[in-house]
Amino acid sequence: MKVRGIAVWRVLIVVVVLGMVAVGTWVGYDWHRFGxxxxxxxxxxxxxxxxxxxxxxxxxxxxxxxxxxxxxxxxxxxxxxxxxxxxxxxxxxxxxxxxxxxxxxxxxxxxxxxxQRNVTIVDGWTFADMRRMLATVDTIAHDTAGLDDDAVMKLVGAEGEQPEGRFLPETYAYVKGDTESGIFKRAYAAMTKTLDSAWEKRAPDLPLATSYEALIMASIVEKETGRADERPRIAGVFMRRLRLHMMLQTDPTVIYGMGAAYEGNVRKRDLTTDTPYNTYTRFGLPPTPIALPGRAAIEAALHPVDGTELYFVARGDGSHVFSSTLDEHNRAVACFQLKRCQ
Structure with a gap:
């Protein structure tokens, strides 16, 4: 009986050991599988x-x-x-x-x-649009909240500069907790670098005295058309008008000058109401850009298409009809704006 009892205990010990080995093996396998x-x-x-x-x-x-x-x-x-x-x-x-x-x-x-997260500044936005967008991004630290535009420019190291047009529309990567001021600094530096490089490679004999004037022109081109094929052509129209001392007569500048008063339509009285941005009442470029121009608009402004065209009018499908004489332009306006095609 004693021998039999010892044998049983030995069997139990072996079973327990084997069980522990099995459990250990399974745990080891499961842990390796987990990783x-x-x-x-x-x-x-x-x-x-x-x-x-x-x-x-x-x-x-x-x-x-x-x-x-x-x-x-x-x-x-x-x-x-x-x-x-x-x-x-x-x-x-x-x-x-x-x-x-x-x-x-x-x-x-x-x-x-x-x-890495991304935030996109859209070509043609205004500086106010950019600020509004950044204020809605809850993963960015809003360290410019409550600051006016002058204070923001001081924060980015550009004290005294007007902010409009100074920030490059682009997609910027950031990590949670990055600051608005950090995005502003990067967009400002990107625009400065882009504009300086483009200005050095500009076409000869442009009626633009400074790179800032080129930025103003680029912002107008940006707002006039979203079509890549038309940007250099529209820039050419405005360059020729500047050379001939003609008013630019471009609605986007009027709209910008109206500010909050703009309700979706430009009326005749808006075209005759003088503001620093009304290119129907004032010669030359407006005092500042009217939007944030993208790279393509900057390139177009500094490499306009040669030609004789002095006018253009929207077809209504996103494209424009270009004309070299006022008579041609008036006919195009009658056809595409007043629907009186002949």
């Missing part, structure tokens, strides 16, 4: 925001609360030790991308590969 298995991320655009001073436990808890991972915190801790990143994870916003593994996420956190 390379995709997290539960169903769609693009998700992220995890790691606050400064957050603990490793806080990070894992956030992942579990968001149903990104239901793995044991121990698995995450062991993986961080294996990757030698324990205690080296950065604060910031990190992208959660479909197909991403725990190993990928910890690697991004350890190297500080924070999530």
């Amino acid at each position: 390379g298995a995709p997290l539960s991320i169903a769609a693009q655009g998700q992220s995890i925001d790691v606050a400064r001073g957050a603990s490793f436990k806080d990070i894992v808890r956030q992942l579990r609360q968001r149903d990104v991972s239901d793995a044991s915190p121990l698995y995450w801790r062991l993986l961080s030790f294996q990757m030698h990143v324990s205690g080296r994870l950065h604060a910031g916003e990190f992208a959660l991308v479909p197909g991403m593994t725990p190993r990928d996420l910890l690697s991004n956190m350890a190297t500080g590969k924070v999530m």
Whole structure:
């Protein structure tokens, strides 16, 4: 009986040991599987925001609360030790991308590969449009809120300059927590670089004295047409009018000068009401740009098409009819604006 009892205990010990080995093997396999298995991320655009001073436990808890991972915190801790990143994870916003593994996420956190976001300034927007847009982006720190335009220009290092036209329409990458002033500084620097480069390579004998006048012209071209093929041609019309000391007579400048009074239509009395921007009552360029011109409009303004055309009128489909004489122009106006084609 004693021998039989010892045998039973030996069997039990073997079973327990084998069970422990099996469990250990399964846990080891499961842990290795965990490191390379995709997290539960169903769609693009998700992220995890790691606050400064957050603990490793806080990070894992956030992942579990968001149903990104239901793995044991121990698995995450062991993986961080294996990757030698324990205690080296950065604060910031990190992208959660479909197909991403725990190993990928910890690697991004350890190297500080924070999530890149984009904000787009649209060609032809005004500076006011740009400010309104940035104020709505909740992932940007609004450090210019409450500042007037002069204060913003001082903040970007351009004290005393008028802001209109000074910022390049472009898509700018940023990370969560970046400031509005940072975006303004980058857009200002990008416009300065773009304009200076374009001015150096400008066509000869333009009736423009400075690069700032080129910026003003580019803003008018930007607002007159959205068609790439027409920009140099429209610029050519305005250059010839400047050379001949003709008024530019362009509605977008009138509209800009009207400000909040503009209600969607330019009336005859608007064309005869004098403002510094009314090119129907004043010769030459307006005092400042009227919008933020894009690269294409700047290039068009500095490389206008040669020719004899002095007028153009909108067809109503986004394109324009160009004319060299006033009689031709009047016929085009009658046809496309008054619908009295002959």
